[in-house]
Amino acid sequence: MSLGMLARRVAHLLVVLFCVTLFVALLTSMLPGDPVDAISGFASQEQKDQLREDLGLNDPVPVQYVHWLGKFVRGDLGNYYSVTGSRPVMDRVKDALPVSLQLMIYAQVLALVIAIPLGVMTAYRAGSRFDRGSNATAFGLLAIPNFALALILAYYVGVRAGWLPVQGYVKPSQDLPEHLRRMALPTISLAVAQVAVYMRLLRSDMIATLQEDFITMAKAKGISPRRVLWRHALRPSSLTLLTVAGLNVGALIGGAVIVEVIFSLPGIGTLLFQAINARQYVALQSLVAIVAVGYVLVNFFVDILYAVLDPRIRHARS
Amino acid sequence: MPDRDSRDLVDLADIPSLAPTSTAAPVDLVSAEGGTPLLGRKARQGKLGVIGWLSLGWLVLISLAAILAPILPIPDPDEQTASLARQPPMTDGHILGGDGLGRDLFSRIIWGARASLTLAVCAILIGIVVGGLLGLVAGYFRGRTDGVLTAVFDVLLSFPQLILALTLVTVFASGEGVSGSRRMIFLILALGVVSVPVLARITRGSTLSWAQREFVQAARSIGARNRLIMFSEVLPNVLPAMFSVALLGVAVVIVAEGGLSVLGVGVQLPTPSWGNIIAEGRSDLTDSPHIVLWPTFVIFLTVFALNYLGDVVRAHFDVRESAL
Numbered sequence: 001m002s003l004g005m006l007a008r009r010v011a012h013l014l015v016v017l018f019c020v021t022l023f024v025a026l027l028t029s030m031l032p033g034d035p036v037d038a039i040s041g042f043a044s045q046e047q048k049d050q051l052r053e054d055l056g057l058n059d060p061v062p063v064q065y066v067h068w069l070g071k072f073v074r075g076d077l078g079n080y081y082s083v084t085g086s087r088p089v090m091d092r093v094k095d096a097l098p099v100s101l102q103l104m105i106y107a108q109v110l111a112l113v114i115a116i117p118l119g120v121m122t123a124y125r126a127g128s129r130f131d132r133g134s135n136a137t138a139f140g141l142l143a144i145p146n147f148a149l150a151l152i153l154a155y156y157v158g159v160r161a162g163w164l165p166v167q168g169y170v171k172p173s174q175d176l177p178e179h180l181r182r183m184a185l186p187t188i189s190l191a192v193a194q195v196a197v198y199m200r201l202l203r204s205d206m207i208a209t210l211q212e213d214f215i216t217m218a219k220a221k222g223i224s225p226r227r228v229l230w231r232h233a234l235r236p237s238s239l240t241l242l243t244v245a246g247l248n249v250g251a252l253i254g255g256a257v258i259v260e261v262i263f264s265l266p267g268i269g270t271l272l273f274q275a276i277n278a279r280q281y282v283a284l285q286s287l288v289a290i291v292a293v294g295y296v297l298v299n300f301f302v303d304i305l306y307a308v309l310d311p312r313i314r315h316a317r318s
Numbered sequence: 319m320p321d322r323d324s325r326d327l328v329d330l331a332d333i334p335s336l337a338p339t340s341t342a343a344p345v346d347l348v349s350a351e352g353g354t355p356l357l358g359r360k361a362r363q364g365k366l367g368v369i370g371w372l373s374l375g376w377l378v379l380i381s382l383a384a385i386l387a388p389i390l391p392i393p394d395p396d397e398q399t400a401s402l403a404r405q406p407p408m409t410d411g412h413i414l415g416g417d418g419l420g421r422d423l424f425s426r427i428i429w430g431a432r433a434s435l436t437l438a439v440c441a442i443l444i445g446i447v448v449g450g451l452l453g454l455v456a457g458y459f460r461g462r463t464d465g466v467l468t469a470v471f472d473v474l475l476s477f478p479q480l481i482l483a484l485t486l487v488t489v490f491a492s493g494e495g496v497s498g499s500r501r502m503i504f505l506i507l508a509l510g511v512v513s514v515p516v517l518a519r520i521t522r523g524s525t526l527s528w529a530q531r532e533f534v535q536a537a538r539s540i541g542a543r544n545r546l547i548m549f550s551e552v553l554p555n556v557l558p559a560m561f562s563v564a565l566l567g568v569a570v571v572i573v574a575e576g577g578l579s580v581l582g583v584g585v586q587l588p589t590p591s592w593g594n595i596i597a598e599g600r601s602d603l604t605d606s607p608h609i610v611l612w613p614t615f616v617i618f619l620t621v622f623a624l625n626y627l628g629d630v631v632r633a634h635f636d637v638r639e640s641a642l
Contacts, residue, residue: 019473027489143622145573147580148596148614155607254480258577262600272481273581276488288485296476 005307013300020292021072025065028285051081055282072289078282089283092271093290099169100260100267104252106187108245111194118195119202119241120229126207135203138196146255150189150262158185167264186263190255194248201244205237212236239309246302250295370630373623380620384431393422395429396588406608417599417609426590427613433591437505438571442517442564444510449517450560456518457525458548468522471515480577483508487583498586505578505585509571517563524559528552558635565628569621576617592617 055078056064071078077089122131158166164184172179209215210233218228257269264270268287275283366374383390402416407423414423456467474482486508491501528534529552537547576593578584580600585591587598592613599609 015469016473016476020476023473023477024485027485030489139625140622143569143618143625145576145614145617145621147577148610148617151596151600151603151610152614155603155610159604250478251480253478254577257480257484258580261580272484276484276492277582279493284485284488288481291481292477295478299476 006304009300009303013296016296017293020296021069021289022065024285024289024292025068026061028281028288029061029064054079054086068285072286077286077290080280080283089286093268093287096266096268096271097290099265100256100269102172103183103186103190103256103260103265103267104249106183107190107194107252107256108249110187110191111198112245114191115195115198116202116234116241119199120206120234122199123203123206123210123237124225124229126203131203134199138199141192141196144192146189146193147258147262149192150186150259153185153189154262169265182265186259186265189259189262190252193255194252197244197248198241202237202241205240206233209233209237235309239306242309243302243306246299249298253291253295365634366630369626373626376619376623377627380431380616381435383428384435387428387432390428392425392428395421395425395590397421406606407612414612415606415608417595417602423595423609423612426595427592427616430590430592430595430613431616433502433585433589434572434575434593437502437509437575437585437591438568440506441509441571442513442567444506445513445517445567446560446564448510449514450521450556452514453518453521453523454525454548454553454556457522458529458544458552460526464522467518471518474511474515475519479512480574483512483574484578484581484583486511487578492583496586498589501583501586502589505575505583509574512574513567513571516567517560520563521556521560524556525552528555558631562628562631562635565624565631569624569628572617572620 052058056067059067068078075090077093079086079088080092118134122134125131154166157163165182166185168182170178170182206229215228215233218232219225223232256267257272259265260267260269261273268291272284272287272291274280275287399416399420402420402422405416405420407413407415414427417423417426452467452471456464483505487501487504490508491504534547534551537551542551572592575584575591576596579591579593579597582597584593584597587594595613596610596617599606599613602609
């Protein structure tokens with residue numbers, strides 16, 4: 001990848017980041033009512049004025065945005081305000097972010113580990129009973145909302161069968177097996193739909209690749225089907241999968257928020273949920289910004305990776 | 319938009335990440351055999367087939383139920399009977415039993431169809447009208463117009479969509495004293511806004527290819543106005559692509575409302591929606607799972623039917639996003 005191309009991507013990234021954060025700031029500034037009243041309704045006038053000054057609410061919106069951005073970049077996410085005092089949002093984000101990341105990474109890995117072999121096999125045996133069965137199952141799985149799946153799993157696997165815990169979180173450093181047990185149901189709830197997406201995608205790309213001349217060539221040379229599939233066909237077929245896996249992070253984030261709330265996992269989603277219910281708008285703004293920025297960054301890196309992996313794009317540019 | 323072209327090998331707009339569950343149907347158009355294999359021979363040819371007719375029948379059934387809810391002989395969905403609370407299906411003539419507060423579950427699901435379907439259809443209509451128009455303009459005029467519009471779609475798409483909808487609804491219609499109708503309107507607007515860039519990209523892609531065809535050039539060469547060409551030459555050809563994505567979109571919005579309900583900003587109670595029945599039923603999951611399971615089943619059938627029909631439409635009109 002050329003430097004000019006990278007520079008252009010980075011410029012684009014910065015513009016998008018600017019727009020996204022500005023958009024979040026504008027939205028939160030549009031919240032009806034006085035945020036100070038919402039945060040601490042019973043405070044004295046003096047305390048309210050102090051809070052207003054603290055939050056910079058007396059400044060015009062662009063100034064507020066610049067202040068907020070300056071702090072945000074330096075890791076100051078504002079405070080939670082309550083009658084008993086204020087607490088930095090960052091304190092809780094520090095604990096919550098790993099939980100959400102673990103959940104999303106586990107789900108993504110689980111989905112790919114199941115979907116890739118299935119996609120390859122169904123493409124190789126396209127039209128067989130196995131292929132049709134897997135595809136029909138995938139189509140069915142796509143129609144189950146993940147929050148509903150989470151509840152169904154919680155009921156049948158957690159409550160009825162009692163195999164897995166349905167609530168709470170344990171750090172991996174504390175007790176790894178227990179950590180995995182607690183993460184199992186949330187991960188599965190999140191991964192199921194992704195399996196269906198990835199499998200179908202890889203299958204159709206593989207079928208197209210398998211028609212190519214270089215595959216016929218490889219077969220003609222007497223290379224075993226397994227080697228042809230995994231060594232020759234998988235890489236060129238996996239590019240779309242990669243892009244979609246990157247884009248799907250958006251769906252994954254949305255799903256993770258809901259799944260965290262359902263399984264009481266103390267992740268960013270739960271924080272977001274609490275911030276909404278407790279009307280903590282400063283926290284809300286920072287949390288939404290973190291999520292959006294994270295998503296933009298993931299897609300940026302997928303874009304770069306994509307160009308690095310696919311020689312056609314790498315060379316088309318230079 | 320030079321930044322996009324590396325990814326244009328896949329049509330990105332095709333990847334619906336609007337909802338927690340993405341409906342993936344559009345992505346595997348590249349299939350060498352053409353069409354989705356699981357659909358069976360009929361659907362691959364763009365014909366309805368048995369499952370297609372069943373899907374269509376189901377959608378008609380729930381639409382009718384939603385429209386006719388007030389005159390159907392079913393109990394009041396808000397009436398609470400203490401003895402019915404958490405009772406399993408077939409208790410005292412209540413087909414699906416009662417919910418946590420002793421309201422008739424069947425009746426709530428029927429009335430829930432009203433809220434869920436209205437919400438989904440209206441949100442997607444916003445997406446079709448606004449997104450479709452912008453996409454048509456971008457794809458038809460190309461150049462700078464296209465660049466600016468695509469950049470706007472990009473920014474909108476760079477939000478995780480559920481989070482965007484969640485933020486919009488929270489900002490404009492949450493908190494104490496928010497009326498049910500205000501919540502509903504902002505849910506429609508928020509989910510509509512989220513669907514705009516998705517539909518815009520689809521329409522733009524499809525317009526780009528149609529606008530280059532001979533009959534469009536012919537129309538241009540006889541001096542037809544741009545507006546006329548756009549609406550009477552290009553639009554009719556672009557509609558099938560929009561329609562098939564819109565069907566998937568309706569499914570996605572139904573599911574998204576459920577997700578928002580779990581987060582506390584779905585359709586405002588006591589008005590039932592499929593999503594908020596499930597969200598409410600969470601607290602009784604251990605003892606009365608039927609409160610969650612039945613509406614889930616209804617959502618499942620509806621989403622399945624919409625996805626399936628979306629695929630049939632796509633196959634029928636041979637919409638190939640990958641070729642655009």
